[in-house]
Amino acid sequence: MIKNEKIDFVLTWVDDSDPNWIEDKNKYDTNNKLPSVRIRDWDFLKYWFRSIEENAPWVNKIHLVTWGHVPKWLELDNPKLNIVNHRDIIDEKYLPVFSTTALEISLYNIPNIAEQFVYFNDDMFINDKVNSDDFFVNGLPKDIGVMSPILPVQEGVAHIVLNDLQLINKYFNRTDYLKHFTKFFNLKYGVNNFRSLILLPWNRIMGFYDQHLPLPLLKSSYQEVWNRFPELMNDTLSHRFRDNRDYSVWLMRYWQLLTGNFVPRSLNFGKYYQIEDNTVNIDKEINQKLHKLIVLNDNERLVNFEKTKEEITRYFDNRYPDKSSFEKEF
Template structure:
């Protein structure tokens, strides 16, 4: 296996007039659902800090695959040798395009030409803010992950995401016997690195099937072989996901591959070194402190459609990023 590690990130310019026109043309008429609302696609104008963090804190990365509808950030230096621009049409059949469904794009990223055997998948709202090593993602050739279960719940927002996770675990329970896997990989499911979180698996042992896996909602390490295995077994469901223009209750998403790695025992037990925080009008100071103090290696800043003063929050967060990452990267013109 090649020891090189690539990063993959999806990006969309929610302000692109051509993209907006196509999105509106395909969007369901009559109501604004969580799957088509503008907040899901709006740009925080901070992608340059994503690249600065990568270059400063993970200089060992082999290549960055930047997956996009076709538009690009104005700052981006497309001549950078570490950068590979991936258009949706490079990995998705034209019959399914255009797509505004992140799940549809995610499940196809293993088809990126030249993608290394080991890669890390990022959302564009997750930033590396302090130094990281290859071992934060892979140890002895296998991806790092928490082998921790959780009880699946929805949050009452009507969004499709909770259904995706349930669909993912449905696939896992189709192919894996939980109790056999626990016996086979006991020290991966119960590990001192998890600390008190071991109680998760202990308390869920009563359930015969997997109830779900803890999702850190942070960058995920993957083996490309895993994607090939799952595609070979669940091509119909993955193709159906790809066919949906917007997120659907019936989709799978990228986490089915993560869960497969965990259920199969093909992972190194390790807590994900990062934090997730939701952007709201009331916790701006908390977010900026998280950035400036750099206590975590990775930080995910989740958008929230209920933000009232988006421009002010965006400006303050980007100023905080500029304090820790003031120098232009080679990915900028």
Template sequence: MPKWLNIDNPKLNIAKHSDFIPQKYLPTFSSQPIELNLHRINGLAERFVYFNDDMFLLRPVKRELFFAGKDCLPTDFAITSTISTTTKEDMMPFIKLNCVTILNGHFDKKEQMKKHFSKWVNLAYGWNALRNLIFYGQHRFKGFANNHLAFSFLKSEYEDIWEKEYESLDDTSSHKFRSKLDLDNWLIRYWQLTRGNFYPIGRHVKGKVYEIYNGVEQNQELFKSIENQAMPMICINDNDNVDFEPMKERIKQAFDKILPEKSSFEK
């Protein structure tokens, strides 16, 4: 654990892999088994939000950013898209395709859209609502628009998928390293969307994903977004072609401006 972490904070619950991931999947060096078994964390609420380590809140937010409506459902956007690859080394398109394949084995796209029509053809999506309408007649899902930001989940959706697709999830959880044959927690999200267990919001309501580029000038929009607290949250994605060290200090300065004091989770 980080040396700066105040492990005595009563709001903090530390869950080691061995605390919630079945022993037969351990040790693991892949994020997939971790993400697919989050529902096993002791005391985890039915409604929870999952952040990766490159996601940051920029300002205080209300519960409605993550769960809204009379049924307090996860906020999300159901926008149809297609899956494309950039390089054969990029595993994520293959993993997303695996997730969609599982989905198509359980659901008819046209039937599910008809059942939850107002959640698919929704003004919150802007022009993307028209896109959904154009492809309304398709019976198979081809993909979904995704944002690499914190997502809201229902623990019961995890449990439902594990009950219906145990062998597939068990196989992925058994992989020690990431594989093109994997599933991941995009499947949980797609499952929620397909079943209508979400509250429609605009794609960019929660925030934005920033790629880091070489050179301070190239990242001015990122720095300004942090310092101006321009949106609820951001993801800072450092790709393989960037020398992160020169950017690190400038990003830290931006966060120090809006967060000058230590939180209760820091020593």
């Protein structure tokens, strides 16, 4: 791989309070395929930008992917900011889409996106100083080559990940990851090496350990996958809402792993939290900077949304009190 100094960040975001978006969604969402817990906005976006400016000022460009709305406070003239409408990356015949899988597999279509980019959901934050080589080294993504069987649970995206793995197993098997032995069995993975070890008797790829963290990705990986499976990718775009027949961004990640196009990274680089009514651990995480990356994931088990939102907003405001250059001066 040739090293490319430029690294972009990509963030997908939706304003679930936008009346025009609500009207558009309700035309198609007759069976509540998009529950509110999956899309409700916590108003943390300004803290995302503040954290980026403080902790990753080296980023080349930030691409904010939206249905068409932007926050009123956002400084659109910031030279590092690029607003990306869904129509910029997805053919008009498939729009509107309300599916994250459709958006995620289309990110490589962002005009002028760098070969190296990091994909964020809006619940993912950089909470301590990071360098570019925390995400890419000599043009290769930093990632975790740990094997782990897919869990057949009803919640989440198990069906979609299984679709990804079915394609992967047409082209790869155990021999392919053993070619890159030191990347799939590495001291940085600690005891998690046993996950891969236990799966060695099977020639098939049973699954990967998927940390729900920002994903370092290569535009060229997208292009290779799309060139091989154009019909399946376009079929995913045809589903306005997430569907069990979809293929996902994990397919691009798995392709990178099995071709050896990655550099091993510690599993302790980031921490995933399911937001609960007791937010003490999140307060500690944000203000003591325990991990470089954190994920604050919404879920149905949360009882008091407004109270919890107010608490976490206070934690972020204590940690990032100053406006960033991505915010307007009112």
